[in-house]
Amino acid sequence: MIKAGIIGATGYAGAELVRLLLGHREVEIKWYGSRSYIDEKYAKVYGNMFQLVEDECLDDNIEELAKQVDVIFTATPQGFLAGVLTEEILKNTKVIDLSADYRLKNVNIYEKWYKIEHKSPQFLEEAVYGLCELNREEVKGARLVANPGCYTTCSILTAYPLVKEGLIDPNTLIVDAKSGTSGAGRGAKLPNLFCEVNENMKAYGVASHRHTPELEEQLGYAAGKEVTISFTPHLVPMNRGILATEYASLKKVKQPDGTFAFPSCEQVKAAYDKYYHQEYFIRVLEQGMCPETKWVEGSNFADIGFQIDERTGRIIMMGAIDNLVKGAAGQAVQNMNLMFGFEENQGLALVPMFP
Amino acid sequence: MIKAGIIGATGYAGAELVRLLLGHREVEIKWYGSRSYIDEKYAKVYGNMFQLVEDECLDDNIEELAKQVDVIFTATPQGFLAGVLTEEILKNTKVIDLSADYRLKNVNIYEKWYKIEHKSPQFLEEAVYGLCELNREEVKGARLVANPGCYTTCSILTAYPLVKEGLIDPNTLIVDAKSGTSGAGRGAKLPNLFCEVNENMKAYGVASHRHTPELEEQLGYAAGKEVTISFTPHLVPMNRGILATEYASLKKVKQPDGTFAFPSCEQVKAAYDKYYHQEYFIRVLEQGMCPETKWVEGSNFADIGFQIDERTGRIIMMGAIDNLVKGAAGQAVQNMNLMFGFEENQGLALVPMFP
Amino acid sequence: MIKAGIIGATGYAGAELVRLLLGHREVEIKWYGSRSYIDEKYAKVYGNMFQLVEDECLDDNIEELAKQVDVIFTATPQGFLAGVLTEEILKNTKVIDLSADYRLKNVNIYEKWYKIEHKSPQFLEEAVYGLCELNREEVKGARLVANPGCYTTCSILTAYPLVKEGLIDPNTLIVDAKSGTSGAGRGAKLPNLFCEVNENMKAYGVASHRHTPELEEQLGYAAGKEVTISFTPHLVPMNRGILATEYASLKKVKQPDGTFAFPSCEQVKAAYDKYYHQEYFIRVLEQGMCPETKWVEGSNFADIGFQIDERTGRIIMMGAIDNLVKGAAGQAVQNMNLMFGFEENQGLALVPMFP
């Protein structure tokens, strides 16, 4: 039984961590950090936790916390962890950061896209990008894990095998992503009001969303070269779920008969299977099926489907996750499981809820 | 490890049984019965079950099924189980019926409200009304459990202690209930289309809904006399959740000083605590809090709040459940746990999902 | 062509006034008042108004405004108009107040329920309660109209004829009302966030909502005596619409044969028809039909249905309106039409939008 602390426990991602960790047999939550609700009962902030959590919210004292727990989750605004992290803390505990502070290796790119100074770039090298299916071994030994963004988790997993295997031209990749509103956080902002979101749909952050460089960095590793990608997020009137629809031009590959041709369905499927065949949390759907966000709701699954369009020479890939689970808290717990040697799906073998 | 069969596994309640039983350590599902989808893969009918359920749907052969499993859940239309149940079946297995066939003791009332002939009234006497918190001991020894209706579970639990303790006049009870749309089932009917339900609200079955006699029978037992109750269900544009708002005139009760007066908040709270204090699944909220359906979503909890209105001499009681869990599949599993001596919350210690 | 000014033009009710007045042939909007968005383009605040409104928002200078326009609509917080209204203003212009400041005749009741001091009680006597169907003649000659609350409009219209005709006992009246979220306004508050409201339902303001005394005052006039009523509002995950479900005990009335009995369907229908038969905006549905909020969305209609419950001796009345139209801006325009001698449905002959 390990002890965990959460900083930022009253945001939606923090609350989802609480939900998941309460169902985890090897973890006990010792610290519900929330600068906004210090000394208030956690169950007052989240009524669903009534009689399940008796604790009160605590201030964000990460140094003190590091001495008390085995792992700290930071579900905090960009820049927070970078501003307080020290070697001392990392000697005392492991840290899984749900913010973007350690996701990008290049501090200049971070500062350009996030428009804030990075206060502790010395940890960038060490931090492991916690997309478990891609970096499993590195995660196991990490002290500091950068938990991937919600959009990027979905977008990368959906395209990764085809980029890695050279079946698509990564520079033609266009990611059109749609997210439920919990991704926008629990801040009381006008654009997130029910009446503004309900019965409405829009793109936002077009050609400027901060998940773009994260996507490019990771798919660049897969491609073995720098790649430039179009990424457009959209806000959808639902609580949870991300659907990424991804377009790319197929590359002609050598066929058994020696000629070059676009890959067949079977070849694409084989590429996915090569990487995901043994992955519990990734479900490559049967030919012709399109993933639906509701099929993964509440679970840590990532569902993937694809369709080859011979008319245009493109492939359309589709991925679906629950943005708060595989896109945030679930993946953080998966990382924790890897870091502490628990079974990877401990506390995460959740059956998606439908309807 | 016991074996379970589900007849009607492809309705929403049946699918929720699958979700819950997959997370239950003591049960294995051996039979996914569905007359509409015979020989189709269950995971084709419910995409969320992809790679979690490999079985195909089977026909509704309850006699055969009874020989193979320890417990049968029937999530079937009214009249189905009454038409096929035999002593032979009950000798072979236990049956938990999610339909209304054995909820009412009086066959005439059943036939009047449901407008169908009851084909096996001989089992009405034996059937136990499976509202676990009220009939726990009877359930433990039962062969045949009548799982309560969704509206009635919520409505009864909310009013029961006050009726039982004589704090309200049961004949003044008015239950105004609001339900998510999953309560209407998965039938492809025009009134349940997204565009008909979304951004809409209406009452239905006014003064004629079939859950009324069930409510009256059970609260009549609590009152020790026949009671007549107003019950109005409403359809709400959400998937899950029932909220029951209940109104009743308070009765003056003897106070410590010997006078008669309306009960105080504390006295009402004490009545609730008397019955629910040790109940894991019933959460009586703190004074002044109103339950929200989202606080129980996906869980087996029933949340209860109340407000005394001194101006009118009435009390307003409010109860919230997830109609598919405590209102259907969750309570069925709770009944199963009692019948087989498992821990009552085995497979049901689910943290409500928010948002 | 008259000139109109709106103070509080950037709230939802104010924006609906803009929508309706833009479609009104006899009115020109000269002043978009909004303390929060001074000097910003109105169409920046409401994107739907792009190219339809070129004006910028102005400060709340009501004295100046009164000199420029024929009618002022105040869609402002409680207490605002009471704090600034003067005889001078009323000499210059007519005022239609969408707040509660002049709805209650008794200043003590106002101050008790609204918990603010009333700064200009001298106008309470003069103000006309602008429920057009009840007070048409008074409205026509008014300088100051108190536009009714959304819940009260719906609740009163639904019960009025039966109270007035003595068919129900008004002190048994219980109003269980459900409202879309636009009724909560456009303030950036956590409880109104999409993720808090969506897939959720709750009661609020139980036994303490401020529309209660308004309801009691108006139905008291109908009853010819003071009445005490239970009123419970609920928040529903939809943008627009109020559904009021109302319960009351029927009174036995003299029948043609001289005996006393509960009124029949026909007698109840006749009572509704007596008052609403010629009303354009009130649609008494056919026997057995329950109103749906979607049937009135975007329109100024109030739909009413009822069901007699002989078992309990009660009647269930149901009313539906669009809270922003008949419950706010639409009724305000209807009042304006009466005050200026326009056709009563000018600009308001809107066909409800479905779906």
Added chain:
Amino acid sequence: MIKAGIIGATGYAGAELVRLLLGHREVEIKWYGSRSYIDEKYAKVYGNMFQLVEDECLDDNIEELAKQVDVIFTATPQGFLAGVLTEEILKNTKVIDLSADYRLKNVNIYEKWYKIEHKSPQFLEEAVYGLCELNREEVKGARLVANPGCYTTCSILTAYPLVKEGLIDPNTLIVDAKSGTSGAGRGAKLPNLFCEVNENMKAYGVASHRHTPELEEQLGYAAGKEVTISFTPHLVPMNRGILATEYASLKKVKQPDGTFAFPSCEQVKAAYDKYYHQEYFIRVLEQGMCPETKWVEGSNFADIGFQIDERTGRIIMMGAIDNLVKGAAGQAVQNMNLMFGFEENQGLALVPMFP
């Protein structure tokens, strides 16, 4: 005052025609055709029409209807009109077809994508593609107008000026479109149930949706050559609205200084303005604004925004319409206005409803 008949009046597009024509000063609806509801009151099928429409539904006798009315709207399944249209009918009346029967000039393409035989290809030549802003003059003189599809209206309007002006390479065009559920029609089908759509999102018809050839044909005219386009529709949990997010590679164009470079924001804006500057129903948003479907809800507007992405050399264009108005019934009425010489926005000067 002209007379109109609607065949298919009880689908969502037909019902929207009724809503719009009821508010049109120059038209009277004489025929509510609906094979499914013959002899039923129209207001029973659409409760919102109570007391607004007293007519009963009639059978689909188009020959008889053609003698009685000046214009027939067919909001019918693919193949219906093609199967019944005759020269005799077109001599008697004008026809505006909301189905796809006459949208494609090439009968082979129609039969390949729609998988039905075209029964009257002799009218394909004559039929005018009724995208009013592009084919205004042809529409004015037409007897038979093929009203464009909802997705195509939105997608074409959004890209047209840039294709026409050669600012983008049309073969790189990718249209990722999202639609509210009313686009799926009022048929009682399981995938359109509230609980299946709500809190869910998915792509469908990937690389095979029937609107693709329509899109390619029309943009091919603009490009002056055949074009091949990727089009992916998605289902969104909202009633109304289409958002099309469109990606294309910019082409270098000659700049004032003689060099070739990607077009600037101003140059793109100028291209849009060249075609849409005087169009009442097309609103090209200000730089940096992304259209939202709610901003056009209930109206005939098409809102367009764009963002140049210099990193990728692509432009992201975004268009929003109400699928039932500009995407169906509204555009049909706009066509009618052109055909009969009414003001183009008569009956269509509707202010979008927000929220």
